[in-house]
């Protein structure tokens with residue numbers, strides 16, 4: 001059975017696996033060094049490899065997503081290897097801050113940054129109503145998609161919502177000078193979907209059930225929800241568009257209506 005608190009907080013699960021791996025390694029090494037004075041117990045990389053293996057096993061037991069397993073395997077060995085390179089600690093802090101500003105709370109939102117490609121933007125353009133209207137991009141990333149759409153449809157008003165500070169800033173700069181684009185630094189869960197003819201989402205499987213509830217509650221009658229790549233679970237799409245790109249992108253189209 002899945003531990004739902006860990007499922008909602010992957011970082012907690014990862015920390016548990018790492019700490020568990022470290023504790024088990026400590027006990028193993030302490031026990032073994034009492035029995036023998038084996039020299040290999042003094043090789044940090046070997047100890048780190050052991051910790052990585054144990055952390056990965058704990059993560060498997062906790063039913064962590066598969067992609068966490070290689071991360072657990074290499075995390076501590078990489079720490080040991082990089083430690084040997086004698087890099088000033090400030091660089092690690094700088095890298096951490098940069099990643100934070102770009103990815104923000106991906107651990108909580110479960111939505112990383114990846115961008116809509118040109119072919120998909122063109123397919124989305126085809127879906128926009130022929131008349132002037134409002135379009136909302138939930139998590140607009142670097143604003144590249146909105147810029148492309150706004151240039152092609154100067155008669156429409158585009159709003160992009162982005163919570164990651166640096167990504168938001170890049171979107172603001174990219175769309176500066178386009179009078180029909182507004183980029184807001186917000187959490188899109190706090191923004192109403194009402195009044196928009198098209199709401200576009202390129203997120204991940206995690207928020208789709210909640211997104212559907214919000215869309216049903218707030219979207220205007222007849223408005224279109226377009227989800228790039230991720231379908232709403234147990235909700236048949238009104239239509240699906242297959243984009244002729246390399247990643248075989250699929251757009252799932254819905255016309256949400258209030259439940260009940």
Ligand SMILES: C[S@@+](CC[C@H](N)C(=O)[O-])C[C@H]1O[C@@H](n2cnc3c(N)ncnc32)[C@H](O)[C@@H]1O
Pocket residue numbers: 102103104109111112113114115116137138139140141142144145161162163164167186187188189202203
């Ligand atoms: C997969 S990217 C899509 C970017 C852009 N829409 C595109 O298609 O090129 C998802 C973006 O949503 C942002 N995001 C995730 N959750 C968010 C939230 N709750 N509020 C605002 N932005 C969010 C992420 O920071 C990321 O930039």
